[in-house]
Amino acid sequence: MVIGQKTMFVRTAGCDYRCSWCDSSFTWDGSGAGDISKMRAQEIWQELRRIGGDRFSHVTLSGGNPALLPQLSSLVSLLKESGIRMAVETQGSRWQDWLSDVEEVTISPKPPSSGMETNWVTLDSIIANLVNRPSGYTFSLKVVIFNEEDLAYAKRVHTRYPDAAMFLQVGNPDVERMDIQVHASDLLKQYEELIQRVVDSAELNNVRVLPQLHTLVWGNKRGV
Amino acid sequence: MVIGQKTMFVRTAGCDYRCSWCDSSFTWDGSGAGDISKMRAQEIWQELRRIGGDRFSHVTLSGGNPALLPQLSSLVSLLKESGIRMAVETQGSRWQDWLSDVEEVTISPKPPSSGMETNWVTLDSIIANLVNRPSGYTFSLKVVIFNEEDLAYAKRVHTRYPDAAMFLQVGNPDVERMDIQVHASDLLKQYEELIQRVVDSAELNNVRVLPQLHTLVWGNKRGV
DSSP states (O other), rough: TTTBBBEEEOOOOSOOOOOOOTTTGGSSSTTTTOOOOOOOOHHHHHHHHEEEEEETOOOEEESOGGGTTTTTHHHHHHHTTOOOOEEEEEOOOOOOOOGGGSEEEEEOOOOOOGGGOOOOOHHHHHHHHHHOTTTOEEEEEEEEEEEEEHHHHHHHHHHHSSSEEEEEEEEESSOOOOHHHHHHHHHHHHHHHHHHHHHHHHGGGTTTEOOOOOHHHHHSSSOO | OOOBBEEEEHHHESOOOOTTOOGGGTTSSSTGGGOOOOHHHHHHHHHHHHHHTSSOEEEESSSSOOOGGGTHHHHHHHHHHHTEEEEEEEEESOOOGGGGGGEEEEEEEOOOTTTOOOOOOOOOOHHHTTTTTTTTOEEEEEOOOOOOOOHHHHHHHHHSSTEEEEEEEOOSOOSSSOHHHHHHHHHOOOOOOHHHHHHHOOTTTTTTEEOOHHHHTTOOOOOO
């Protein structure tokens, strides 16, 4: 939903999921423990300004699962007061009231290939909280697709919430590989295959199919 | 603005511009004369259904410059009655009343590298017609960037219409080349350079920077 937007990322540590193909597992598997700092909202804001100066007006909250943290409400308030527009990405397994104040909410329920189970009742209640927000506050659904079962899952999500903007994203087949050219070419091939599947399906007329643009440009490099 | 959307293209012939790098010059330079047919709205709709069956619900009007044609109002009405959502792309040199009925309007004023001159008074009046449409009707500005002068032009556009959603798109450096892998790798390199310029600019915080996704996947192939 925010593809191409210049943004600063704030990643929270910890996740209630353990997706088999997680590309940010350093946020929850202990491997990034040395990079995790406990920070207050004001400290995060200062750090963003130190790194980005006046060259940003948009911040993305991601994780891990940022929706585990009620404490983020103070950061959301501070960023809003500071004129920053926000996006958040979360799997739709937990609700926090501060999600209502984030302009662009992406809910990304995890398909079967992740190894996770969707709690549909919880997801229903989260979607219900996000519809009918004031103009300027939007949300969308995003499902990452690795295989046919994932595509069937995406159809189920789209059928359950037909009025929600829906994005399909081709999965990153190798979160370790550092050869960017090979990686990009492989991703584009899989992207084309996913496009073809969607083109062929009358159930998926009103969806958007996208690659992870950053992996096309930077591969699996972190910090970009 | 509609990146990744499954859509059917309706291209109109004829353009009031002659952009030096036009990737659809067959619509106006005579080279595609044999592919151009004069069709009524009902015939276009039948042809779309013949090709796409029930596997689409979105149509993009492009050109050439579709805004040269007041006659498109009958197609726009027919598609709307048929439950089709529409997008249009036009350079903002002409207004037609049917543009008000198109859900997603992209205005793409042409930067200096095109060799064209922007009529700012006309552009002002077109943008004025597009703001404050009902919810569900959106518009955005898109500028294709080939060089520094184009980026300066994009800043001028963004400064003139600061509240409009703004997209920068990296230019297609070679509209003839058919080696898709080389083309994709070249485009991604130039995309990364454009990202870096935008990252460095405090004037371009609230813009989105995108590649032409279809050229990454299909190169310069037509009909995809």
